[in-house]
Amino acid sequence: MSQIDMSAPPMVRFRNVSKAFGDLVVLDDLNLDVQPNEKVAIIGPSGSGKSTLLRVLMTLETIDSGVIEVDGEPLWHMRRGDKLVPASRGHLREMRKKIGMVFQQFNLFPHMTVLRNVTEAPIHVLGLSKEEARARAVELLEMVGLGDKLDSYPANLSGGQQQRVGIARALAMRPKVMLFDEVTSALDPELVGEVLTVMRRLAEEHDLTMLMVTHEMGFAREIADRVCFFDSGRIAEEGPPSVIFSDPKQDRTRAFLSAVLNSQ
C-alpha cells in the first residue's frame, strides 16, 4: 500500500461545515482532514449524514456554513485577497475535475456504450482527443475486467459489471480524490465481491485519496487506513480499523457495530 505522509497538507479538509435540510441537521459543525493517499471508510446509521458528506464534496449539495478545501483550494469558495467569496461556476467546474464519484445506483448513461460512457467526459470536459480518451478508457476497462464489453450497453450488463464501468468512468477523469457512495448496496450479494476486488486493487496500486461510505465492515477493516463512525452529522469516533472494530470507545459505535455485524 502506498504510504501516507501525515505531515503533508491534507487533500480534503472540512472546517466547521454545517448543512441542514429544513430542520434536519445532516452535517453538524464537521471537521475532518484526509491526507493524500489516505483511504477513509465512513460508517454509521442511515440518515447520519454519511452520504451528504460525499455529496457536498462532489458539489451535488451546497453547504450552509464552514469551508471545505480540496488539494489546498477552497471548494465552495474562492480566495479574493485574504477573503473567501462564494465560488463561481467556473471555479466549481475546475474543482470538480479533482474529484470523482461512484454512485450506489451506478448512474451509467444508458444511451451510450460502455466505451462512450468512459470517454465522453474526458473528450468533452478535459479536451482529450478521441484516440487518447479511447486508449485511457480501454486501459481502465481492462483493469476492471471489462475489456471485452466495450461495445455493450449498460442495460446488457449485470449490476456488478455496471458498477465496475462506473468506477472506470470516474477514474478516466484522473481525479485526485475518489468518492464511493455505498457502491455495493444496490448489488445482489454474489456480485459484491467483484466490485470490492476492483476497489481493493485501486487502493493498493494507485495514488488516490479514497472516501468510502460503506456497509461492508469486513472490507472497510481490510483496506481502510482510518474508519470514521458518523452519527447525527458528526464524527462520533474515528481511528484505525483495528481499534474501531475491536475496541470502540463510544457506546453508540459499539451498538451500531454489534447491530450491523449480527445482521451480516
Add this chain to the structure above:
Amino acid sequence: MLDVFDLLPLLLTGAVVTVQITVMGGALALVMAFAAGLGRLSRSAPIRWLSTVYVEFFRGTSALIQLFWLFYALPLLGVSLDPMVAAVIGLGLNIGSYGAEVVRGAVLAVPRGQYEAARALGFSRAQMLRRILVPQAIPAMVPPFGNLWIELLKATALVSLITLGDLTFQAQMLRTATLQTPLIFGTVLFIYFALAMVMVFIIRRIERRVGRGLDRGGMRT
C-alpha cells in the same frame, strides 16, 4: 350525378396544400418546441421568461385568431405575408407552444442520477443537456409529438379561412358548385383519415428507432 372520381382531382390538389402545411408547420413547431422547452429550463431569467410568455400566449389564444392576425391584421401594420407563410408560421408557433411543454416535461423526467453523474464528471450545463439529458428524453417525447403532429394536420383546416386552397377549402368550393354535400365531406373525412394513418406509420417507425438501446425499465412492447 357526380361520382367520387369527379371530385378527387380537385380534392387532391387541396390535400397537397394540407400536407405541405403539415410538414413545414411541423418542422417549425419542432424547432420552437426545443427552443422554448429548453429555454424554460435555462438558468438565464430573461430566456426563461421569454419562453414562458411564448408558450402561454400561443397556447392560451385561439389558433384561428392567430392566423387572422398574421394574415389580416399584420398587413394593416405594414407586414404582408403570403398566405402559405402565414399558415406555416401561425400553426407552427401554435403547435410548437404545446411541444415546448413536451420537451420540458421529458427532460425533467430523466432520472436525477443522470444529472448527478453528469455533474460529477464536470459537464457544463449545456453539455449535460445536449449529451446526457436530451438524448435520453427524446424517446419519451415521440408519442406526444406524434399526437401534436396529428393535431396539426387537423388544425390545417383553419387555413381555408385565410384564402389558402387546402383540402377543406376545395371541399367548400365543390360543395357550393355541386351541392353533393354528403359525398364531398365523406370523401374529405376519408382523406384526412388516410393522411393521419400515414403519419401514424411514420411516428411508429421513429418511435422504434429512438427507443433502441435504451432500457427505461418500462413495459416491453
